[in-house]
Amino acid sequence: MTITPQWKDELRARITLSSVIMRTTKLVKKGREWSACCPFHDEKTPSFYVNDQKQFYHCFGCGAHGDVISWMTEQRGLSFIDAIKELAAEAGMEVPAPDPVAAKRAEKRAELIDVTTEAQDWFVEQLRGSAGREARAYLNRRGMKPETLREFGFGYAPESKQALPSALPRFEDDMLVDTGMRIRTDDGTTYDRFRGRIMLPIQDARGRVIAFGGRILESRDGVAKYLNSPDTPLFDKGRTLYNLHRAAPASRQTGRVVVVEGYMDVIALAQAGVTDAVAPLGTALTEMQLEMLWRMVEVPVLCFDGDAAGQRAAMRAITRALPLLAPMRSLAIVRLPAGLDPDDLINERGVGAIEKLLSEPTSLLDFLWAYERDAQPLESPEAKAGLKKRLMEHVDTIEDRDIQALYRRELLDRFSSFAFPPRQQPKRGPWKGVAAAPQRLSGDARATLQKAMAGGQRSGLLSAVIAGLVRHPEEITRHSEALIQLARHDQTAAPAIESLIELAETLDSNGANAISAEQGYPAPPVDSRYTFLREGTPPGEAREELAEAVSLLAHKPALEAAMAATIARFDEDPEGSFAEQARLRQQLMTVDERLKAFGRKKAAPAAVGDENSQG
Template sequence: MAITPQWKDELRARITLSSLVMRSVKLTRAGREFKGCCPFHGEKTPSFYVNDAKQFYHCFGCGAHGDAISWMVDHNGLAFMDAIKELAAEAGMEVPAPDPVAAQKAEARASLIDVTEAAQRYFVENLGTASGAAARDYLQRRGLSAATLREFGFGWASEDKQALPRALPHFGEDMLAEAGMRIVTDSGERYDRFRGRVMLPIHDARGRVIAFGGRILDKRDGVAKYLNSPDTPLFDKGRTLYNLHRAAPAVRQTGRVVVVEGYMDVVALAQAGIAEAVAPLGTALTEMQLEMLWRMVEVPVLCFDGDAAGQRAAMRAITRALPLLAPMRSLGIVRLPAGLDPDDLIRESGAKAMQDILGQPASLIETLWAFERDAQPLTTPEAKAGLKARLMAHADTIADPEIRSLYRRELSERFSAFAYPPRAQTAPRYQPSGGAQRGNWRGANMPPPGLSSEARTTLGKLMQGAQRQNLLIATLHGLALHPQQIRRHAEALVQLARHHPESADLIESLLELAETLDSHDPSTIWSQTGQPAPPADSPFAFLREGTEAGDACEELAEAVTLLVERPALEAALAATIARFENDPEGSFAEQARLRLQLAAVNERLKHFGRRKAAMAATDSETPRRAGTD
């Protein structure tokens, strides 16, 4: 029999929606309705309404809308059938079974839940007895409050191998074994699985106890520190996330889910006010657990201990996640300081330190790149080639073709930047003082201060506007008019001389003369050398009379920058093209990046010239129009 619309209508009719919602949201009566602050988005002014007569809730702030069933799904994080079953149990209704076999399995699971729930009550009671004194001391040393112990259901399993059959005599040995509470050996011996351990219940999404985790108090050789229930008809560790039933409502408030390595980490975070934490159960995150996390948020935050084991756990999670990546579906990775787990960090530095770290997760691709880059020394070409091979192998596991392509491209760019760093400039920088201390920036010492007759002649020829009206000459002409800017751009001018050998003599002359000027002398080179003034109708503002000094210097700096950037990019592009045969993928990616940068510089050059011309045209039109008027 299927769940029909009529059956669901009857279920809704038997549930008082406001009572259901008020278990987690404070509501006040507003006429025939109830109102409160919406649990699906943060707000201070109530805009969330519940209408019992119409059997729906609605938020006028975020648009959340639904009935009792959708409340259990969207707010409590239950699967649809789990929501149906929980509401039906509350309403006293039988859920229609799809077939007899399924009904039989459901009945068996329900019986086993009776076992685990009863075992949980026994463990909690046992913690308060004389047998649990050492466990209570241990939990107190860990700084866990009484409220935390109650919320998470801490208990104690004594050393007695036959404690459970005596404590739970109404359940048979077979049921105890099937629920994972007892071990049966090949010889037929039976004994309690959990002995001498602090016990924590593991719940399903509906909050029912389905399994247990136990921790020993003192380290013992050959004894596992943590022990979980085996897989049973109730419990599949690869499909279960510890604390999911408590974290789901908190995730809807914060928009974040934090995945830590173990359930004691979850407890420590919850006590520090971080309620949206879950943990896998003794294994690396499985594909099913990742899917469960992605149903909650787009980018779950994985938090790992700051040791080698934590780093390996992070990589295992990344390896599992890569094939499943999809648009707007990824992982954030947080690594704690070396040697610390969440509990240690919170004790040493407080909850805010933990919040700060969780607030700045690294991306999946950053973590992948850093792990493989640091995995082994990269001192030889072969080792670097191995790094690239590993990175591309990771990228190739991604099923989504667009994301796979983007990962290959970004990892290639990171590899190229790492393996082929920009080479250092071989020529020394220009040093602006000290005679013999000045740099040999062109392969020969600069002449003593003062312009030679040859340099003065070169300066005059190159500054003739009729010979070379282009940005290069205009800029050098501008520096001659504003010599106080020469020292400011000395290093850029040295680079410019390397890329434009035809201007090297003039640049050397400018640098020489800048040495002879008083730093507070406002005069120009023209007055020092007797050269003619620049043309008055220049389209460049820094060459026109009457331009404010600040504006002229700003535009002059822009021109110098553009002149240096373009040839530098062209040289880098040529070098990248030259290594295409040895590294086609890396070269291609770097070429694309450099071409984009070069296009941007060319666009700036184009607009720079147009803007200056427009300014000149406007200035020349103004007197004529004034005269006409």
């Protein structure tokens, strides 16, 4: 049968999730949600919540999360098909008719799993027998415990090209080829893929053997140390995470999932008691694997080797993740000491060392900044400009506009602080009252700012931002890059921005308020529509809103300028220009929507105040 996403959405819409969960778990109404002690782990204080409107349950204690279908499979223990049939009967829906092609494919998969399961049993027997003596000695030298060997299904493939047909006589050679355990040459002959290797089963989320990984005992020129099964009807390496079937239950207890580079790292961590680790299989993390991780926890932890290759692997994962970031969905990164993998670190410093690193990961944003900052020497303006270009190229790939704006602001702030460190200011006397700084701002600059704040240059957000920066002059340097960009693309704003820069250099902003009308500085207006112009607003809140406003103002004219440049080159490159215009037009629409939303959000408090005053 073909169960489409649309059919599942209809099924969820017809079933009240809380009513299904209530059959086995006592729920208590909490506002719009229901709460209970989590049925997936022992607890005394309720941390399990059910939201009927959003159709999901979530435990803040162990991380269990899902919908009505996953509740039936994970808590009730039903198979997916049985869960679908039971819920469909309750909802009065017809289960889609069987798909002959899908049914045949499922039958083929079941047959191939029979092959891989028997092959796994045979590999385990070989490790225990005389053929596996050298392999057992190698594993003993690596410190592998007997219980670890059993848990992870270690086996051995003898050094023979024709061992499997004899070992698995009831399966045709074509089936052995289809599972990836045999290779067919151009002339039609076949031979075993894995020879003279320690074997590890690769299992799906249900624990079924779908592929194998093999490691040689000693390094040999021209021979790969690790060899994995190729993609087969059973195995898609880009959609599979090694050890997922063990790590998923463990992560519900820890609230964490750790991603390491290879399966031997996973096993070393598990033997030391870190049971929530997974690994990709010979490739960089794919988008599908990232989605699988995010279904387990909000912030998976990448734990890669501390050498250059490990850091490049982490950066490749981050590059894949950036377009997919969403609220409460990110990555954290742990950098192991240079030259040490998890096994080495545990052997040298104990499991406490790895646990300490895992408890203090670096955020995705921090890692991205540090990686690009350290990528090359930054001893010239051109090199610093290259750093800014690389950072903004990463930011542009983020599809969520709110997250993109926050990353842009944070990275530009860090770049400005790095590239334009504060100038050494002359010591001044203490503040007296409102301000006691010497009057050095020119008369023309004062007049320009006063006019801009009054709306003479442009009514609306620009006037408010200029007034906000006069009220909070310590923010001018922080946003200098964005302000200079705005001045470059908006000539009407340029005079006020030049005066703001002059203000930042003349006013001491270490006091309670750097503005003094008595000294001749323009007094910013009080405007209840904007938090940063409202009396009594906490400084942190004012700075946050002001930063958002500056970002929006600077972004739109830059996009408009880019659009004009793209239109100008239409005759030279019609196809490329048209595609670029479409992309920029979409970005402009997004910025316009955010500007409108910003205006509506800021107008709301004023409207409330007017209404109250009329009462």
